[in-house]
Amino acid sequence: MKKLFRNLLFFSAIGSVAILASCGGDEEEPLPAAPSIEVEVEGVEVTGSAISAVEGETATFTVTVTAPGKFNTLNISGSSTKTIPRTDASVTLTEEGTVATIVIEYAFDAEDVGEDLSWTFEGVDDSDQKAQKTFTASVEAAPVEVVVYTETLIGGQSNATLGSFYDAEENKVYKYAETRDTHSASVDFLFFYGDTNKYAIAAMDDADANTAFSAALNVTNALSAIMPTKNATKFKVTTxxxxxFDAIGDVDALASAYGEVAADASKVNNLEAGKVFAFVQASARGSKKGLVKVVKTDGTSGTNRSITVTVKIEPSED
Structure with a gap:
């Protein structure tokens, strides 16, 4: 009996030690909930996590990290690389530090066109728990703007005040003598008025234009024989x-409006306000395409005839 009692005491002591050992150990505190991340993108077209941008546009990323265990760091990798701690001036924190908002901008330039771009945003909390979101981007070249010259005034063949010969590269108008002497190579078209053609724009190699200027100046073959250069600009009417016309702003839109049919006439005639015609420069001038809108026709006699036009033309290559 005494032996049995001693055994019970022994096992009781062992159990007590085990309980005490169990109660006396340090337990690890459970981790807070993992962070989450949201990214809003503005300034560009976004479909899901794919960005479609045009050269010159800027993407604004508004990153919000919600971290019950407190926000620590935002890591950015990919096309931009940066580590932003919670002490950074760009970080807006709640008082508890559990929600952080960071705004990052990226401006797309010519070097980005055709490249594979991406950004991974990684929010990290104080327990080194992480949340990520990735965006990819494709970038197109910016549209090439047309050159626009508004309300250019050109005089007829008998107008002694206004020049009749037009340089579409420089938007300059020259009189007959200065064209003949120094500027014929830079003239793309001229204006004349005739009984049949009425208000007409023509190249310097046009026969009717030669007749009109020869009569007005009392010079035989005033254009065909005397002008040093006669650029063979070609024209066609449009619908x-x-x-x-006013809505056209870039080269692609101009080419679409010009159409697939080549300009092949040496003049366009019977022009009036609101009419739009197309032209293509001579090869020596670059063969650039252009469109012309007639703003106004004016004058009642040869001495005061004029036409006012707005010109849109492809830019010269650098």
Whole structure:
């Protein structure tokens, strides 16, 4: 009996030690909930996590990290690399430090066109728990703007005040003598008025234009024989309205409006306000395409005839 009692005491002591050992150990505190991340992108077209941008646009990323264990760091990798701690001036924190908002901008330039771009945003909390979100981007080249010259006034063949010969590269108008002497190579078209053609724009190699200027100046073959250079600009009429012309701002839109049919006439005639015609320069001038809108026709006699035009032309290559 005494032996049994001693054994019970022994096992009781062992159990007590085990309980005490169990109660006396340090337990690890449970981790807070993992962080989450949201990214809003503005300034560009976004579909899901894919960005479609145009050269010159800027993407604004607004990153919000919600971290119950407190926000620590935002890591950015990919096309931009940066580590932003919670002490950074760009970080806006709640008082508890559990929500952080960071705004990052990226401006797309010519070097980005055709490249594979990406950004991974990684929010980290004080327990080194992480949340990520990745965006990719494709970038197109910016549209090439057309050159626009508004309300250029050109005089007829008998107008002693206004020049009749037009340089579409420089938007300059020259009189007959200065064209003949120094500027014929830079003239793309001229204006003349005739009984049949009425208000007409023509190249310097046009026969009717030669007849009109020869009669007005009392010079035989005033253009065909005397002008040192006669650029063979070509023209064609269009069905464009004035409003459609006004809406054209880039080279692609101009090419679409010009159409697939080549300009092949040496002049366009019977012009009036609102009419739009197309031209293509001579090869020596670069063969650039252009569109012209007639703003106004004016004058009642040869001495005061004029036409006012707006010109849109492809830019010269650098």
């Amino acid at each position: 464009l309205t004035a409003a459609q």
